[in-house]
Structures are given as structure tokens and as C-alpha cells.
Amino acid sequence: MKSLSYLNKYFFKYKWHLLLGILFTIVSNYFGVKMPVYVKETVDDFMTNTNFTKVDSVLLLSLKLGGIYMFLSIAKGFFLFLMRQTIIVMSRLIEFDLKNEIYTQYQNLDAPFYKRNSTGDLMNRISEDVSQVRMYLGPGIMYSINLVVLFFMVIYQMIAINPILTFFVLLPLPIMSVLIYFVSTKMNQLSGKVQEEQSALSTIAQESFAGMRVIKAYSREKEIWEGFSSSSSAYKKRTMKLVFVNSLFMPTMMFLIGLSTLIAIYLGGLMVYEKTISLGGIVAFIFFVNNLTWPFASIGWVTSLIQRAAASQKRINEFLIQHPEVVSTNQTPFVFNGKIEFSHVSFTYSNTGIQAIKDISFTVNKGETLAIIGRTGSGKSTLLSLLMRQFDVTSGNIFVDGNEIKSINLETFRNQTGIVPQDVFLFSDTIKNNLQFGSVSNHVTMEQLVQVTKAAHVYHNIQDFPDQFETVLGERGVNLSGGQKQRVSIARALLRNPKLLLLDDCLSAVDTETEEIILSNLKKMEKERTSIIVSHRISAVRNANKIIVIDGGEVVESGSHNSLMMENGIYAEMYAKQLAEEKS
Ligand SMILES: Nc1ncnc2c1ncn2[C@@H]1O[C@H](COP(=O)(O)OP(=O)(O)OP(=O)(O)O)[C@@H](O)[C@H]1O
Ligand SMILES: [Mg+2]
Structure with a gap:
């Protein structure tokens, strides 16, 4: 994790993007949280209104609710757009700077450095590793901020409606975070291995294209093809595993959300019976559960994403801290005479x-x-x-x-x-x-x-x-x-x-x-x-x-x-x- 602190200088450079991003996240979530609140009020209004049999008033209520809902959705969406436009844009700007920084460093380094490190390694750090780091800078930061903001806003609203139901409904969510953390970590490990196979495969392909004249001249096509094919099937095997773990992801999430919703309906239902919560309250709870699902799921995902970014940044730092052995400190231009x-x-x-x-x-x-x-x-x-x-x-x-x-x-x-x-x-x-x-x-x-x-x-x-x-x-x-x-x-x-x-x-x-x-x-x-x-x-x-x-x-x-x-x-x-x- 320490390695990521290297990037703090960039957060400072793009502080306005970051601060505005946080502001837009708060505003967007504010509108998001308001929606269930209005739904609750409308439903409760509807239930208590003695005139509810009149078609007119039902229609009026529906129109009012629809109008508010539409306004809130548009407002939420608009600020969501601005949130991405600031934070994701920031991550792309930092990616650009970081790539330039690494490239400049590569050019500063001298022949001994290039003897020690392979081209593939140099390429990987400036492309693959920087991409991993960008995932932390963009989605990683964005979803973390979003989770914190949303969590406090939603919990506040839920507790205001009913603290006990809040507790029970939230129970499955931490389990989901932990499960998703394990699934994501496994997925990352596997996709790391898939990446390795992928680069082995492209190295074979690239080398055989470059050496095609020699291969044909020695008629070694069959052997080279066999090498390619076995590397290719190793790649296939790895991707199959990845696909399997990937397929576990959504069902796990759906199951746990379903559980929360079920708790909201079942316990909420009992509470309505006991008159400790209104019917609108339960409807609002179902909305809240849905609101919280993705942010909670993202905890696990973001954690494993940050781990990966930290590993990548560590590799990048290894190169950034190197100093060329050959240094020339004299700034005065030298005019060569000839000896x-x-x-x-x-x-x-x-x-x-x-x-x-x-x-x-x-x-x-x-x-x-x-x-x-x-x-x-x-x-x-x-x-x-x-x-x-x-x-x-x-x-x-x-x-x-x-x-x-x-x-x-x-x-x-x-x-x-x-x-x-x-x-x-x-x-x-x-x-x-x-x-x-x-x-x-x-x-x-x-x-x-x-x-x-x-x-x-x-x-x-x-x-x-x-x-x-x-x-x-x-x-x-x-x-x-x-x-x-x-x-x-x-x-x-x-x-x-x-x-x-x-x-x-x-x-x-x-x-x-x-x-x-x-x-x-x-x-x-x-x-x-x-x-x-x-x-x-x-x-x-x-x-x-x-x-x-x-x-x-x-x-x-x-x-x-x-x-x-x-x-x-x-x-x-x-x-x-x-x-x-x-x-x-
Ligand atoms: N980058 C390197 N790292 C380690 N050893 C090296 C490296 N380059 C050359 N050598 C070694 O240094 C010795 C001298 O190599 P050099 O390339 O200077 O020879 P050369 O006289 O130029 O040969 P040629 O006529 O084949 O070009 C060789 O034994 C070689 O193995
Ligand atoms: Mg030579």
C-alpha cells in the first residue's frame, strides 16, 4: 500500500478535479437518497388519504410522484456524469503524466540498466502496470468516495424510519463485501496469470513472425506451430478458469441482495402489522437496499483492485528510483579538439x-x-x-x-x-x-x-x-x-x-x-x-x-x-x- 503514496503528488496537482469530484458525488447521492423518501411519503399519503378511492386524486398523486421521480433521476444522473467527468478524467490525466514520467526516466537510464532489464519488462511497466494503477486512481477512488458518502446518507435516512429494521436489512451486506473480496482476488490472480500466458503467447507469435524466413528455410514450421499451440492451449485453460470464477460473481451478489430485500419485506411486514413502520417505510427500505448493493459490492472489488495497483506501482517505483550509473554533471558545453x-x-x-x-x-x-x-x-x-x-x-x-x-x-x-x-x-x-x-x-x-x-x-x-x-x-x-x-x-x-x-x-x-x-x-x-x-x-x-x-x-x-x-x-x-x- 505504501507504494501508492508516490501518486499523492498527482492528487495534489489535480486537486480541483478531486475536490469537485467529491462535491458532485455528494450532490448526486443527495438526489438519489431523496427518491425513496418521496416514494415513502407518497405511499403513506396514499394509504392514509381517505379520498383514495377517487380516481382523480389517485391520478394526481401518481402524476406528482412521477414528476418528482423524473426530476430527481435526471438531477442524479447529471451529477453522476459530472462525477465521472472529474474523477475519471483526473485518472486519465495522471495516467498520461505517469507514462511520460516513466518514459523520461527510461531515457535517462544508461546502458547498464538496459543490459539488466528486458524489453518486455520495460514495456509492461509503462503499459500494463500503469493501467492497473489507473484503475485505482479512477474507479477505485470514485467508488470509495461514493460508498462513504452514500453509506452515511442512506443509513441516516433508514435509521430515521426504523433503526431495528435497518440493522437486520444491513446484516447480509458485509458478508457480501467479504465474499466479493474473495471472488475478486481470485479473479485478479487468475487474470494476472491469463496476462502472463497472453504475453508468452504474443512473444512466441512475434518472434516467429520476425524469424519466419529462418523457420521456413529450416522447415521447422511444424515444431514452431506445436510450441504456439501448446502455449495457446495453456492460455485457453487459464481463461476457462477465469470464466468460471467470473460466473460466480453475479449470482453471489444477486443472492445476497435478494436476502436483504426478503428481510426488508418479511420483518417489515411484521412491523407494519405491529404498526411500528408504515407501508411506505418498507417500500423505501427496498429502494435503499438496492441503493446500497452496488457500493457494498464495490468494497470487495475496490480492495482487490487497490492491492493490484499497489503491486504495480511498486514495480514502477523500482524503476523510477534507479539512478543512471553514468552521470555527467558538467554543464559547460565541451568543444572537442581531436585528441x-x-x-x-x-x-x-x-x-x-x-x-x-x-x-x-x-x-x-x-x-x-x-x-x-x-x-x-x-x-x-x-x-x-x-x-x-x-x-x-x-x-x-x-x-x-x-x-x-x-x-x-x-x-x-x-x-x-x-x-x-x-x-x-x-x-x-x-x-x-x-x-x-x-x-x-x-x-x-x-x-x-x-x-x-x-x-x-x-x-x-x-x-x-x-x-x-x-x-x-x-x-x-x-x-x-x-x-x-x-x-x-x-x-x-x-x-x-x-x-x-x-x-x-x-x-x-x-x-x-x-x-x-x-x-x-x-x-x-x-x-x-x-x-x-x-x-x-x-x-x-x-x-x-x-x-x-x-x-x-x-x-x-x-x-x-x-x-x-x-x-x-x-x-x-x-x-x-x-x-x-x-x-x-
Ligand atoms: N553486454 C555485455 N554484457 C556482458 N558481456 C559482454 C557484453 N558485451 C560483450 N560482452 C563480452 O565481452 C567480450 C568482448 O565483446 P565485444 O563485443 O567487445 O567483442 P568484439 O571484439 O567487438 O567482437 P566482434 O568482432 O565479434 O564484434 C566478449 O567476451 C563478450 O562475451
Ligand atoms: Mg564487436
């Missing part, structure tokens, strides 16, 4: 305990190109993540223009950096918008687009598409070839005219000829730029000013192409192997 230095840098992934970087040192000066080459899993991508400060080093230091990387303004440093990641990510949007994503300014001219796409040697491909720069890419850019995706991604990085360019194995899917064209294009623009190129291929790195060979997270060789060839070590061995492969 990067790694000094005895080591790094261990905290989640797996793998030491990916061991005591690496090197320097790259302005305008130079550093190439990093090494086997798969040797720590090349990790090195670039450290330079982008996606993670902080475990020991050692990274200096940017002689400043410790932790001390500079990270946002402005990243704005001057263009990275082409190893696993290309393109948005399902037009090629133009995907490219513009890389730009720091909002205005990108056609010339700029042409220039960068020509440099990345993808312009001629884009020209071949019917819609050219307006071509819409599928999810993750599926309608481009692997090499095209990589080159669009390079063009995107170039568009910001970065002072530091990081290429993470981004020419792996293009042939050596194209690779050469792109590298020589990059070389032309290189004077003002510091570049770091990661690759498996000697051809991509041989022209760099400096080459470091890493293995198992350590620098094993470094130097220029020529000096490394002279050393006759790993680099020379790789060169010989790749040369032989190319020839064969």
Missing part, C-alpha cells in the same frame, strides 16, 4: 563478470586514424562503448583533449561524435528521416544528403529506388540489403560532420572494392577529424596511421601496417590468411 587517450583502461561487465578490456593504453591525435583489429569477442566493440561513455571504465582513465572523460559534458561530446554501430539499427521511416536522425541541426539540405550518401557510396542505390530518399524502410530496415543498411548508417553518422568518427566493423557486409571506395572517400574528409575504425579485415585498416591488434581484451601488437608486417606476429599471420582467402 583521445586511453591510459591503462580495464573494464569488466558487471552482469557477467567478464573482463573484456585489460590494461589498454593508446593515443590518437587530431586528424589521425586509429584502426583496431582483432578476433571476434576480443573486446573491440566494448572499447568503443567505453569511449562513448556508455559504460564507465573499471580502472584506468580515458582522456578527451587531456580532460578525464567523466569531467566533460557528455551530451555535447556525443553530439560531436558519429558512431556507426556494429548492429545497424534503422527506424521504420523514410531513408531521408533515418539520415536526418544523425544530424545535429534541424535543417538538412538535399545537397548535404547527396554529399553524405555519395561518400558512403549508397547514393546510386537510393537513386534506383522508385521513391528515392522518400523510400520507407520496413521494421529495422528490412527492405535494404545488409550492405545497404551499413552504408545508410555510415551516411547517417557523416551527416553530423563529426569531429570523432567511430566505425564498428561497419564494412563487413560490403565487398572489398566498395570498402576501398568508402574508405578513400572518408580519407578525403579526414583532415579535421579523428577516426577509429574497427574491423576484422586487414584491407580496412592497412592505411590507418596506427593499428592496434587486440586479443582477449589486451593489446598484443601495435604500429603501422609496415612495422606490423615486419614484426611477423599475429597481424602478419592474419594478413597472409586473408590474402590466401581472397585469392582462392
